[in-house]
Amino acid sequence: MVTDDAVPRDANTVTVLGGPTALIHLAGWTLLTDPTFDPAGTEYKDGPVIVRKTADPALKPAQLPALDAVLASHTGHLDNLDTAGRTVATAASKVFTTLAGADDLGGTATGLEPWQTRTLSKPDRTPLHITAVPARHGPVGTEHITGPVTGFLLHTDDDSTPNVYVSGDTVDLEAMSALAERHRVDVALLHLGAAGFEELGDIRLSMTAVQAIEARRLLGDPLVVAVHAEGWAHYTEDRSHIQQVFDGVGVPLHWPTPGRPITLPHPHTH
Numbered sequence: 001m002v003t004d005d006a007v008p009r010d011a012n013t014v015t016v017l018g019g020p021t022a023l024i025h026l027a028g029w030t031l032l033t034d035p036t037f038d039p040a041g042t043e044y045k046d047g048p049v050i051v052r053k054t055a056d057p058a059l060k061p062a063q064l065p066a067l068d069a070v071l072a073s074h075t076g077h078l079d080n081l082d083t084a085g086r087t088v089a090t091a092a093s094k095v096f097t098t099l100a101g102a103d104d105l106g107g108t109a110t111g112l113e114p115w116q117t118r119t120l121s122k123p124d125r126t127p128l129h130i131t132a133v134p135a136r137h138g139p140v141g142t143e144h145i146t147g148p149v150t151g152f153l154l155h156t157d158d159d160s161t162p163n164v165y166v167s168g169d170t171v172d173l174e175a176m177s178a179l180a181e182r183h184r185v186d187v188a189l190l191h192l193g194a195a196g197f198e199e200l201g202d203i204r205l206s207m208t209a210v211q212a213i214e215a216r217r218l219l220g221d222p223l224v225v226a227v228h229a230e231g232w233a234h235y236t237e238d239r240s241h242i243q244q245v246f247d248g249v250g251v252p253l254h255w256p257t258p259g260r261p262i263t264l265p266h267p268h269t270h
Contacts, residue, residue: 010028011025011261011263012025012026012027012161012162012263012264013025013261013262013263013264014164014187014189014225014256014261014262014264015058015256015259015260015261015262016058016225016227016256016257016258016259016262017057017058017059017258017259018036018055018056018057018058018230018258019034019036019053019055019057019079019080019228019230020033020034020036020073020079020080020168020169020191020227020228021033021034021035021036021037021057021085022034022166022189022227023059023064023065024154024164024166025261026128026154026161026162026164026264027125027126027128027156027160027161028125028126029068029069029120029125029128030065030066030067030068031067031068031069031070031071031154032064032067032069032070032071032088032092033070033071033072033073033152033166033189033227034071034072034073034080034081034085034168034228035070035072035081035082035084035085035086035088035089036053036057036079036080036081036082036084036085037057037059037060037061037082037084037085037088038053038082038083038084038085039053039056040053040054040055040056041053041054042082042083044078044079044082046078051078051079053079053082055230055258057258058258058259059259061084061087061088064088067092067093068093068094068120069092069093069094069095069096069120069130070088070089070092070094070095070096071095071096071097071130071152071166072089072095072096072097072098072101072105072109073097073098073135073149073150073151073152073166073168073169074097074098074100074101074148074149074150074168074169075089075097075098075100075101075104075105076100076101076104079228080168080169080228086105089105089109090105090106090107092108093108094108094110094120095107095108095109095110096109096110096112096118096130096132096152097109097110097111097112097150098111098112098148098149098150099111099112099113099148100148101148112130112132112150113132114132114133114134114150115131115132115133115134115182116131116132117129117130117131117132118130126156126158126160126161127156127157128154128155128156129153129154129155129156129157130152130153130154131152131153131155131183132150132151132152133150133151133152133153133165133167133168133175133176133179134150134151134172134175134178135149135150135151135167135168135169135170135172135175136149136170136171136172136175149168149169149170150168151165151166151167151168151170151175151179152165152166152168153165153166153179153183153185154166155183159267160267161264161267162186162187162264162265162266162267163183163184163185163186163187163267164186164187164188164189164264165179165185165187165188165189165219165222166189166227167188167189167190167191167207167215167227168191169191169206169228170191170206170207171206171207171211173211173214173215173218176215176218176219177218179219180218180219180220184220184267185219185220185222186222186223186264186265186267187222187223187225187264187265188215188216188219188222188223188224188225189225189227190207190212190215190216190224190225190226190227191206191207191227191228191229192206192207192208192209192212192226192227192228192229192237192242193206193207193228193229193230193236193237193238193242194206194207194208194209194236194237206228208237209237209241209242209245209246210245212224212242212246212253213245213246213249213251216251223252223254223264223265224251224252224253224254225254225256225262226239226242226253226254226255226256227256229242239255243255
């Protein structure tokens with residue numbers, strides 16, 4: 001369990017809670033990505049497919065620290081925003097998501113266009129910029145099936161903290177190349193697992209290990225943290241396969257232990 005004692009307030013950390021859900025402590029701010037808090041064994045019918053959760057979250061909603069913002073890559077798929085997660089998101093003081101996601105959530109949700117930036121600011125705290133990064137939840141031509149999705153870059157003006165990229169469910173490597181042309185990326189939370197369903201044939205809705213290795217290269221070789229590659233039944237690549245592919249080309253991959261904070265590197269160091 002993550003406690004205030006385990007994570008100093010001034011530490012820059014990522015704590016993966018399971019699936020796509022992670023707590024990010026950065027520049028004194030606390031953010032939560034893609035909230036999923038339903039128990040293991042929960043099944044959802046999502047169009048023609050069944051989505052099944054296989055692992056409990058490392059924290060329950062009542063155990064979360066105070067949140068400055070929620071980052072929802074998209075709201076239309078229950079493996080990225082489940083029933084309990086939606087309750088967390090709608091209760092948050094700020095939510096950043098797609099335009100469609102903001103319409104869906106209502107309330108405090110703000111929809112971001114690609115490359116649009118919003119800033120969290122408070123007295124005596126370093127302002128934190130949240131920039132929407134284009135994403136595509138499958139091969140070109142599947143957008144009508146998958147719906148819109150966005151990634152996020154978290155960054156400051158003074159380079160006092162690492163720039164953190166949260167990919168969301170995407171296979172859009174061109175967008176990652178464009179991101180690297182605009183900003184330095186020190187840490188990348190990449191949604192892996194090559195999500196797929198028998199009903200959709202060979203379509204993969206998130207990155208394969210091979211794509212993730214290319215994504216890391218395009219992003220400038222940041223620290224890669226594996227996200228959304230365990231805890232659900234619809235991954236077509238498991239941890240051992242992904243790790244083997246990374247090891248085979250000598251590329252480092254940080255595979256998090258759910259609930260255990262990862263201390264992030266200082267800017268420019270990997």
